[in-house]
Amino acid sequence: MKKPIIAAILATTALAGPALAQDPVTLTIESWRNDDLGIWNDTIIPAFEASHPNIHVEFAPTAPAEYNAALNAKLDAGSAGDLITCRPFDASLELYNKGQLADLTDLAAMANFSDVAKSAWQTDDGAHTFCVPMASVIHGFIYNKTAFDELGLQEPTTVDEFFAVLDKIKEDGTYIPMAMGTNDQWEAATMGYQNIGPNYWHGEEGRKALIAGTQKLTDEDWVAPFEQLARWKDYLGDGFEAQTYPDSQNLFTLGRAAIYPTGSWEIGVFRPQIGDAFEMGAFPPPVQNAGDTCYISDHTDIGIGMNAATAHPEEAKEFLEWVGSPEFAQLYGNALPGFFPLSNAQVTLDDPLAQEFISWRDQCESTIRSTYQILSRGTPNLENETWNASANVIRGTETPADAAARLQQGLESWYKPGEAAQ
Template sequence: MTPTLRLALLASTVLAGAAAAQDVTLTIESWRNDDLTIWQQQIIPAFEAAHPGIKVNFAPTAPAEYNAVLNSKLDAGSAGDLITCRPFDASLELFSKGKLADLTDLAAMANFSDVAKSAWQTDDGAATFCVPMASVIHGFIYNKTAFDELGLTPPATLDEFYAVLDKIKEDGRYIPMAMGTADQWEAATMGYQNIGPTFWKGEEGRKALIEGSQKLTDEAWVEPFRQLARWKDYLGDGFEAQTYPDSQNLFTLGRAAIYPAGSWEIGVFTPQIEGAFEMGAFAPPVAAAGDTCYISDHTDIALGLNAASPNAEAARTFLEWVGSPDFATLYANALPGFFSLNSAPVEMADPLAQDFVGWRETCEPTIRSTYQILSRGTPNLENETWNASANVITGAETPEDAAARLQEGLASWYQPQQ
């Protein structure tokens, strides 16, 4: 081998090694295993095209196993570089243990409001440890075909809401509302947390409960239960044994006219209905015309940095991109019903998603009242609210008794409520 050839081969080897050294592969841990193909086919290619040298691997775990598997990986030092964050306490605990890095100084954090960041901050708001990705919005999805047949228009006030339900019930062709109480969480999440902000005035009431200046026995917190008690007459026969999938099926099969909903149903319902009927959505009705509208615009998913990641610089580059308007538009349209928390406006292609996200223009946003701080003790307020909501609807408990029980449980361990 000639000296010239030897030098050429050596140079090519060094260059190849340098190129390989520049390539970084980031691994994302997530519980969302249903959107794997979207990450692989849309999100990751968009990032990699704009950031040569950084590769991304999306490695989800089954939702029910995610917390346990992630904690084990973090303890063993084998977790991925990027950690998909659940809202509030589960992620706060990881940050408190030093498992998630502080991302307060990330430039992209300026693109998010205080409410958007609240699910991934310390209690005092001093540190933010995950980049907000998306929220889900609560309201009511309705069968437009059924409404047209019955000459109905979407209600804006409570009186109009019950007038619509009465007309549907009197006609008899449709179950007025598809919701059951067998799974309990459905009654609380699509019931109590859906309409409740109207009465406790969103963030005002939620923060007052945390501070201890309001109690769950106050009128603002009891009235939503009174409203749920009225729903019993409109849920159809056998709703007590009706599961969440049963409710979904009743609506998608065209048997129910209204579905108390979370926006995540958009991606589920649309392919199932397949043109059988058109869907619309209306926001939680206000007490009287002219009142402020409130919606549960609940912080749902974010992305954090494994504090032990050997690729922190590349991971922060990815997180800056996740916090950008470009990612917000891409993600929100790839997963209709999961809405960007970015302050930049996002144009939605899905018409039903447009209905939901449009309420942000006219309604005050809040998050579910039980998620921040108030479910850290025993009894767990979130789980107890599931049971109370179901009991109030079935008539097993009065609204006043349910509220008193929740208040007693919260006060038993939460000092500001004592």
């Protein structure tokens, strides 16, 4: 009598097994990019779900200013999503050190990323990686092609050519040569010092030497970018000292300035504002001498990791493997012009200006902003101090040598090379 009952149970189990296996799993993504909601819901998630029908993904962003605090609270309470969008460097490193982000070092897709791309989401020794790199922003100069054509100007490739172009624009008087102010300070460093600096300190070579203590901010390669910035003052137009970041954006988009020192993140902002008023072009930071190796700040901006407490680790890893794929790189790069996939995959971008920026990776060596890894953990904060120093140098209220000496003194007051302060 027992055999038919057992057979019935086994048959029921056999039928139930595949049905349960096909039950969809829902993964939730935490992010600060609430402006990307439509892109994820309309483009990225449908593409993933088409090839992974048993995994449903929900994008649940928080306002950028609230993200860190909200995410930390959710992680501590055990209510955070399965996938965590990662800010670069210390904020995400802290989550990993607390055991809240999973170690993804062995994820197969990690082979698709360079050491520079992964550096923002690794332990200080590079032994463990905890977020898949998603995108970077590239620094350079956007310019008004109409203005250049009117004045018979060519894209400069050397520092001397750069200043010759600025002189011609200033002499003509139709346009402000460059749109940048010093009121907000951060752009003087981000779009000034960190933009042109890598050509002087040789990108990763100098950045890593600064961390190792074999170079100092008072060395010539680190003072020289300040010396170039000091020369910018004559080309920024009247009242640049009080000019805010939005003011500079408006000067360029309204066609009043010829050159805008910036980063690729402006592409999506400028396109709808400029429309057909004029065509934009872009050139990388000019090198010191013709034939020199060029370096670009290809700065790691956003990654994505796995909540170590997720109930669906295998499905989360499937999604992360896909994020590291060429398919995702192509989708993301075109959905967000100016935010460039960090994958080694060859990507063709529809936006011609975005394609121009990303093409520099084939010509130049990539690096990241010099202050972002390790060196801004103490007080005074090197990143914030570099904002102030760059603005002062441009305004002429601090000499390049004095600014560099102040930064080095501040760094030495708390940072001892080889002792990464948490």
